[in-house]
Amino acid sequence: MTATLIPDPRVVQIGIIGMGDMGRMYARRLSAAGWKINACDRPERFEKLKEEYASNPLVNIFENGHYVSRLSDYIIYSVEAENIDSIVAMYGPSTKVGAVVGGQTSCKAPEIAAFEKHLPADVQIVSCHSLHGPNVDTRGQPLVLIQHRASDEALDLVRTVLACFNSQFVYLTATQHDKITADTQAATHAAFLSMGVAWHANSQFPWEVPRYVGGIENVKINISLRIFSNKWHVYAGLAIMNPAAQAQILQYAKSVTQLFTLMIEHKADEFRQRIYAARKAVFGGLPPNHELLLSDDLLDKFSLSNVPLEERTPNSHLSLLAMVDCWWKLGIVPYDHMICSTPLFRIWLGVTEYLFQSPGLLDDCINVALGNDTFRADDLEFTMAARSWSEIITWGDFNLYRRRFEATQEYFSPRFADATSLGNEMIKTIFEKTKQRRLH
Ligand SMILES: NC(=O)C1=CN([C@@H]2O[C@H](COP(=O)(O)OP(=O)(O)OC[C@H]3O[C@@H](n4cnc5c(N)ncnc54)[C@H](OP(=O)(O)O)[C@@H]3O)[C@@H](O)[C@H]2O)C=CC1
Numbered sequence: 001m002t003a004t005l006i007p008d009p010r011v012v013q014i015g016i017i018g019m020g021d022m023g024r025m026y027a028r029r030l031s032a033a034g035w036k037i038n039a040c041d042r043p044e045r046f047e048k049l050k051e052e053y054a055s056n057p058l059v060n061i062f063e064n065g066h067y068v069s070r071l072s073d074y075i076i077y078s079v080e081a082e083n084i085d086s087i088v089a090m091y092g093p094s095t096k097v098g099a100v101v102g103g104q105t106s107c108k109a110p111e112i113a114a115f116e117k118h119l120p121a122d123v124q125i126v127s128c129h130s131l132h133g134p135n136v137d138t139r140g141q142p143l144v145l146i147q148h149r150a151s152d153e154a155l156d157l158v159r160t161v162l163a164c165f166n167s168q169f170v171y172l173t174a175t176q177h178d179k180i181t182a183d184t185q186a187a188t189h190a191a192f193l194s195m196g197v198a199w200h201a202n203s204q205f206p207w208e209v210p211r212y213v214g215g216i217e218n219v220k221i222n223i224s225l226r227i228f229s230n231k232w233h234v235y236a237g238l239a240i241m242n243p244a245a246q247a248q249i250l251q252y253a254k255s256v257t258q259l260f261t262l263m264i265e266h267k268a269d270e271f272r273q274r275i276y277a278a279r280k281a282v283f284g285g286l287p288p289n290h291e292l293l294l295s296d297d298l299l300d301k302f303s304l305s306n307v308p309l310e311e312r313t314p315n316s317h318l319s320l321l322a323m324v325d326c327w328w329k330l331g332i333v334p335y336d337h338m339i340c341s342t343p344l345f346r347i348w349l350g351v352t353e354y355l356f357q358s359p360g361l362l363d364d365c366i367n368v369a370l371g372n373d374t375f376r377a378d379d380l381e382f383t384m385a386a387r388s389w390s391e392i393i394t395w396g397d398f399n400l401y402r403r404r405f406e407a408t409q410e411y412f413s414p415r416f417a418d419a420t421s422l423g424n425e426m427i428k429t430i431f432e433k434t435k436q437r438r439l440h
């Protein structure tokens, strides 16, 4: 074992290239645990970043990734997925001899390809992915480690450094990672992105609208706003750069369109049979009388709305019916991926389970979908939004994705602070509640 691989904070230096939301979160937690950090963002941010970290003696800011790379024993690229190749091409050849390199991007195929292409042969590759956003408590959350081109000692180094997160390590190959995260994240994000765009298109702030009152509606609103408060490229990257994700978003849009068409054609039997078949495929394997992941009481606590609960209107829940239909059509059993799931996915699965497994609720929802026009205009906009996201992602158009995302982001931005703090509470409560089931 070389000296650079001794996992000792007095010897090992950690490099972080990209001091955005995730890079900063890593720098904060790792330096708090005593690790010495060398970090940079774009050269034009050098002075400001240096000033910002002046009071933290364990975080040394450098002008660019060359300086970070030549000094550090374990380097994490925490940059936009779209730019990973050009950034590794730039700084990779400056990597310290024998160092370990990894990345935080959400789709590993392009990241690993960039490492293989641009890193010197003596450099080892152990990649990582924290399966949660930067403001979530890292404790107990899945943290994927990918020992791609690396000795067991190199993996040990990464494990020792990241141990201070108290996350749950999940060991995968890059290919397994991309398949599983596509299954958990792609269609989940498509659903929430479509809700946001649909509300925007209808000029609604849903928390002001009486028909969006109640537990499930709270989740839709909080999570959708949470996604729109994040950076567009996080979602664009993992959807556009992961081919498995593209196929799933396409299927989600198809499920939404086909179910909506059956609704407006009043094809009640066909609609009902299809939903029941989807329920059997996705939830049929659960033991009888299993405990639900979520309850309405729990979800009612997290509301942005002042509208009284008594005014609750039953919803067609097209977004949720289509989610289960989509899982069924793709042969995905979402419970298989709990060990590698993000908070949003767990919540979304909890809500779908609640709708499909609470006695009577699914039939109420099917009846509303077929016979009640209250949500027709919303469902029409939702269908169009789902189709539009799917097209943008299929075309791989980052610019159009950004424009579509940022227009709706701006519309909702006044409520992001409230939605984020409520969303954090919701994630914390639901995380505690679902701990048992999550790990099985
Ligand atoms: N946010 C999240 O919830 C999660 C994100 N991820 C992934 O982690 C990665 C980082 O995400 P996040 O922190 O949210 O995104 P940010 O946009 O906040 O951070 C990326 C940072 O890298 C900077 N950067 C770009 N080019 C360079 C360069 N040449 N040298 C140094 N820095 C550079 C960016 O600058 P500029 O903005 O000017 O381009 C930006 O400050 C992404 O790949 C994302 O998909 C993974 C898990 C969760």
Ligand SMILES: O=C(O)C(=O)Cc1ccc(O)cc1
Residues within 6 Å of the ligand: 105, 106, 130, 131, 132, 133, 185, 227, 234, 238, 342, 343, 344, 345
């Ligand atoms: O929980 C989610 O799905 C999020 O939206 C946060 C997120 C975004 C990107 C990732 O690669 C991992 C987590």
